Amino acid sequence: MIKITEASDGVNYQAPNAGVSDAMWLTRNTTVTIVSEIDNSQRKDDKTMAEGVLDIDDNGFEAEVLQSDIPVLVDFWAPWCGPCKAIAPTVEQLAKDFSGQIKFTKCNVDDNPITPAKYGIRAIPTLIFFKGGEIADQITGMVAKAKLEETIKKLV
Known part of the structure; x- marks a missing residue:
């Protein structure tokens, strides 16, 4: 998860399914400061592949x-x-x-x-x-x- 504060548009973003590169996409042309990246290793859906x-x-x-x-x-x-x-x-x-x-x-x-x-x-x-x-x-x-x-x- 990415948590962004201090965005130039005044909005604090939080992207639960995103990585650092996605944070930039999410905010488009907004200048941001990434304050933390939270470990997603406990999420089950990222690595679970379907049968076959x-x-x-x-x-x-x-x-x-x-x-x-x-x-x-x-x-x-x-x-x-x-x-x-x-x-x-x-x-x-x-x-x-x-x-x-x-x-x-x-x-x-x-x-x-x-x-x-x-x-x-x-x-x-x-x-x-x-x-x-x-x-x-x-x-x-x-x-x-x-x-x-x-x-x-x-x-x-």
């Missing part, structure tokens, strides 16, 4: 994605991102529907900055589909389940 969706990090990306024998969907997301939360149930359902045919993974961009930077992630959610260690397709933003299914079926 693997949480990956910068260190495991090559092994889990680039060296995978089957196609891989990587969902680049953040816990504070509304559209990321909205698309998550669809991705989780597709993980069940296509179990064994494609590996479903999630990469938290706040916790793992190297991989998103390497792939030019500028907006989330971004879903990148890998096949044979190479990018096969990419979708950014909230899309219909049918569009995701169509993309997956081209890979399997």
